[in-house]
Amino acid sequence: MEALTEKNTNQTPSKPPKNMSPWAIARRKFVRNKLAMTSSVFLLIVMIASFLAPYITTVDISRVNLGQMSLPPSSEHWLGTDKSGRDVFVRLLYGGRVSLLVGLACTFLIVVFGTIVGSIAGYFGGVVDSVLMRFTDFILNFPFLVFVIVLNAILFGHLSGVWVLIVVISVLGWGGVARLVRSKILSEKENEYILAAISIGCRPSKVIIKHLLPNVLSTIIVQATILFATMIVAESGLSYLGFGVPTEVPSWGNMLSTSRDPDVMQNMPWTWIPPAIVLTLTILSINFIGEGIKDALNPKSYR
């Protein structure tokens, strides 16, 4: 009984102070979420290490070193070397750079484009809505994998390796966000404050940007974190199959794809286990962060 009451008092939500903005309340809730905070710290470390890779190591990643092929981990090569004699740890750092860049850039492009299309369709409705949504359906109906492979082949040579993939994934990926934003805008614009905003002389652009989007933003942010994780997985998957970033560019997916060789798979686990672990942990932590944000932005949950 005593234990129960104690537990209860511990769980009693400490109500946030009265004069806080919705965002401040959300931030407070997020900071108190241990899992989400740990994940954030982990993700931050991975990001910093990856993007600062050129400053951390001075090794040339593309140089093949025949004298140091297939070495197991040692003090010189922390995670050993691969079949071409390239340092796995260094490639892991550089690979993170590519994987995270693809994830971030795709997420950004998809969210921006999807939000623009979705909010315009949702706000104006009627013909505008029909046209934009049929176009969205059209995009959504593309078989993703096939078109990524085809578009990749067409665009190859016009853009530098990684950006081809980013553009291709983004062009095919914004449909879901557009639909989500549209549906949110549709329900949000029924609120009287939107009518009130128009009645005080706000232009449509202002109504959308200043009044509707801030109210839909929480959904978009949560969707963006999920997308971020999905896009990293997509990049890795495509690279593993050989249709992602060019093979000479290190990415986590490309590193994993070396394990297609049975010899590497059996005898050189140090080349593919580290990228697999980092990839898994990164995606897990992004998902935890997404959950944390969702909780933080949900006014009904107190943590």
Added chain:
Amino acid sequence: MEHYLHSKVPLLEIKNLETAFKIDGNYYNAVDQVSFTVERGKILGVVGESGCGKSVMSLSIMKLLPKGAGRIRGGEVKFEGKNIEHYSEKEMNKIRGKDISMIFQEPMTSLNPVFTIGYQIEEVLHNHFKITKEDARKQSIKLLRSVGISRAEQIVNEYPHQLSGGMRQRVMIAMAIACQPKLLIADEPTTALDVTVQAQILELLKDVQSVNDMAIILITHDLGVVAEICDEVMVMYAGEIVERSDVRSLFKAPKHPYTRLLMDSIPKMDVEEEKLGSIKGIVPSLKDMPRTGCKFANRCPKAMPECTELKPVLAEAEKGHEVSCLLYESSKTGEGTNVT
């Protein structure tokens, strides 16, 4: 010149306004041939049951009808002599909030939950005037004080969820009068509030009206509210005006059977009644509206055979008291319709 205009042209003049909604591909009139004028500095009450077209009429004036579903089919809306019916969205945006502003029924949802009170009031000012942030802030505090909010300095930094319904409605009024509009449309401003707060808000509306010398169109289904603050009343039924007069003569001698029934359904303190009077049936939906005769005929206790065939005309049955009912000779002939 300005003075000349003031004396001659009514502030708002509506002629044969028709607003229709699209149901299953056909348009049905929710507001049917409504004509009236609003003079400067006067309060006009619009009364009627739910679904009789009061709100649609006010949204038509502001051109805020839901896109796609409703549209103005005909008639004129003249504001200070200019027909704003044909104004583009851009031109309307210059008027909205500045010359005509609106207060809505639901104070709980008519403020944006993610912005502070101050921000939302300042937005109106920024929309229509070139004004610095500091001045706008000062002005919004002043406005909040003028609508009777005492902790104005703190309230500007607070969010809508921290305020009560009555407070929010005060904030809405502050927003609506921020640019000192000439016409304020209040769409059931007190319906969602409890009775004591209702009285305060009405008092406040009357105060701001006299201070700013603006006209108010007060839409309500509460005859008590009308009696309290209006100068003129218009009773609407099924998108039409059935009776119009000044408040005194309407309450003294209601003419239309519908108005009488509305009055009978107000609880009275001095009369002991078994059961409160009510009007049987509901306003028919737009699709089921009678096409010929009087639209109220099927619910009217005094209906005569010709009521379902002959359409009554809104005409003066008495000086300054217009009614649209075949019980009155004037409505049969339409004589006096041009005496407005």
